[in-house]
Amino acid sequence: MLLAIDAGNTNVVFALLDGRTIKGRWRIATDPRRTADEYAVWLSQLLALEGYARDDVKGVIIATVVPRALHNLQVLASKYFRSDALIAGRAPLEWGIAIDVDEPASLGADRAVNTIAAHALYPGDLITIDFGTATTFDVSDYSGAYKGGIIAPGINLSLDALVTAAAKLPRIAIEAPETETVVGRNTVDQMHIGIYWGYIAMIEGLVARLKAEVGRPVKVIATGGLATLFERHTAVFDHIEPDLTIQGLAIMWERAHIH
Template identity: 60%
Template sequence: MLLAIDVGNTNIVFALCEGAEIRHRWRISTDAARTADEYGVWLHQLMAMNDVPRATVTHAIIASVVPQTLFNLRGLARKYFGVEPLVAGAPGFAWGLPIRLPNPAEVGADRLVNAVAAHAEHDGPLVVIDFGTATTFDVVAADGGYEGGVIAPGINLSMDALYRAAARLPRIAVEPPPEGQGAIGKGTVHAMQSGVFWGYVGLIEGLVERITREIGAPATVIATGGLAPLFGRHTGAIHAVDPDLTIKGLIRLDAANRVAA
């Protein structure tokens, strides 16, 4: 069974995968100081609760946008599972797609992993939107090549900045204004909901329109990340929602790199 580890700026997702199937997934907050032993205790407790023996993990792969976590996550794989993990983007790692950028090393591993998974499941030019700490828009050509993208502040980051900088504004949840209320706020909370939510929908639709105009062809837009289902329900700019896109990409990349090895 594959242990796939997706390290984001806010959370780390651990997934146990058998073939193409994701059997279990667990999430923990990202902390670069967390040790291999801490990961091991936490993960083994969850595996025991789900009747998953430690010996079922036979290989592992890590994609991280927080380089400081790699030492301890490698230690987790070696010490507690007896496996040497693949690390996406490490020397000798094969992405299996052309990266059409002047400096390919600048691209976050998660963005390339998403590109691999999206191209495997969808035809034609693609735009992959990942709702994370930052919201990223990644462009994948019809041949699977990674063309570049856009990085915008994540909606939770924007909301937190608004709450911290404006003394009289409350902290609110990410959600559209109540059904039947328009974009024009009739109170502070309504006004904030409208500005944050519909403003972000406008960001999505505006950037997708600009990207497709620039590439000169219609593109299928796939959304992933925690808020993908919410925004997918409120804009026609998003054609498909896949919360497991990154893990699916890690499964494919693990299989391809182990065959190559």
Template identity: 55%
Template sequence: MLLAIDVGNTNMTFAAFSGRSLVKEWRIATSNSRTAEEYGVWLSQAMALDGLKLYDIKDVIIGTVVPGALFNLKGLCKRYFRCTPLVIGEDNVEIGMVPQIDNPKEAGADRLVDAVAAHSKYGGPTIVIDFGTATTLDVVDEDGNYAGGIIAPGVNLSLDALHSAAAKLPRIAVERPSKVIGKNTLECMQSGIYWGYISMVEGLVARMQEEYGTKLTTVATGGLAPLLARGTDIIDHIDRDLTLTGLVEIYHKNN
């Protein structure tokens, strides 16, 4: 089996694949200080609960936006899987497309991997909307190349900023409010976050399509994608496993 590891700023996802079929996935909070041994103990226990063993894993591919986590993940692969992982962004890994931006090295691994997955599953041109730590909107052109995009603060970052900077504003969960015009602090905050982000995404997608000159298929990913997609018709597809799909596609391009 293949183990695909997606390292985000907030969470890491470990997913076992047989061919291109997802077998099981597990999540853990992202940390730079977690050792290879700690990963090994946690992952062996998580896999055992699903009837899997560490020795079932034969190959590993890693996509990370947290460089500090990579050393110990490579140690995990060497010690427990007896393999050298493919790492997105390293010179020996072919992703199958050319970033059409000023400095290709600036493109985050997650954004490139999502572009590969979006073109593989939905064709092009496409806008990938990732509701993660940051909210990103990225264009994938007709040939599957990453063509640039937009980075905005993520939903939870905005909530943290409101709570931290305004003494009387509480920490709240992201929910769809029943009305746009709130009648109390909680409703006002929920409306501002929920409808505010939907309005932002709708406006940005419209401007991106106008600038690109044609209709672009929109694909949303990230944990909040299903909730936010219920408030707009601008999103054509919801794909929470988009990054994992891209990692698997890149693995097969290199094998």
């Protein structure tokens, strides 16, 4: 089986895959200081709880947007899984798609992997929205080429900034307001409205602008833990794929071992 690792700014996600089927999925807070030994103790216990052992892992693939975390993850692969990890975007595992932007090397690994997965799952022009630490909008064309996109503050970042900068505002949970009114009658309701409906307005507005600029029919694919939070109150998503990055890593692994 394959161990796919997606190291993001907030969490590192580990997924155990049999082909493209996810058998287990675990996450831990991103900390570049975390050692391979610490990862191994934590992950071995979680594998065992699901009925698996380290020996079941035959390969490791990593995508990371946190360069300082990479070394310890590579050591984890070599020391505890006896595998030289493949690193998404690095030889011999290049993207295999055109990165049609001004600075291709600056594209985050997660965004490239998401584009690969989205193109494999859905034909045509696509907008892929990933709700993570930042909310990213990525545009790819019918050939699978990455054309560019948008980076916006994630909803958690937006709320943290608001609460930090305004001393009297309380910390609230990120959730859909109980009603669809946008006239809040108290401070907490007004904050829920501003964060939730304001974020939906941003998503819908940016997607509308992107679609107009592409000028052809476009499917919108959403991923990331918060995608389902907005699903009930907007029709902007055509598909939600919670595990898009992991699926992309599985696809890249397949391609590396077919050719």
